[in-house]
């Protein structure tokens with residue numbers, strides 16, 4: 134049956150928002166990057182590897198990867214209270230886990246690699262934009278990596294599987310009690326053919342989930358190309 138659902142910004146179901154990626158945007162950092170999905174904008178800065186202080190936290194076998202995700206207060210429509218929250222703690226944790234598989238942490242014992250991710254404007258999928266920026270910033274810092282991590286949010290809205298959900302789409306058909314849409318942020322490492330993040334908020338049938346994962350992988354391949362191209366561009 135032909136669908137009647139149209140995306141608010143008229144995109145095709147498998148189409149990304151406008152993507153922009155740039156490296157070397159923060160001079161004092163060892164590596165940095167900006168990644169944008171439409172109106173969701175993430176900045177990432179990497180510091181390290183450097184000696185982990187206090188020393189009792191050091192691991193003689195490997196570096197500690199520490200991700201810090203946050204949003205600026207006016208990145209969202211309703212002012213966000215400054216400082217850490219349950220949400221930012223969770224996103225920081227899953228971001229570290231999404232990035233770890235490409236890093237050779239055992240090459241840098243007793244050290245820490247700090248990755249600061251700041252969302253300066255939010256319109257959904259900010260954890261994915263943050264992972265994309267962080268992955269590029271780590272490469273820009275010259276860290277040995279087995280591949281780039283690419284992330285995108287896919288989901289089910291009005292019965293359709295969509296790629297790169299905007300906030301309008303995430304909120305489609307919601308009232309105060311019922312969540313109608315399903316949001317699935319996915320991080321994929323094409324070089325390793327590995328999914329390093331998959332979260333699911335909402336309901337979906339197994340067959341639809343399969344379709345959503347395929348759509349995410351396809352989008353991540355495009356994102357990976359854009360990230361790679363940005364990394365090859367010489368900084369001024």
Ligand code: CDP
Pocket residue numbers: 209210211213220255256257258259260261286300303316318
């Ligand atoms: O951003 P992401 O989709 O990774 O995470 P989320 O927790 O599902 O948040 C979805 C969206 O809700 C964010 O991207 C923001 O646009 C919005 N949001 C907000 O308006 N205020 C907050 N305090 C947190 C999120």
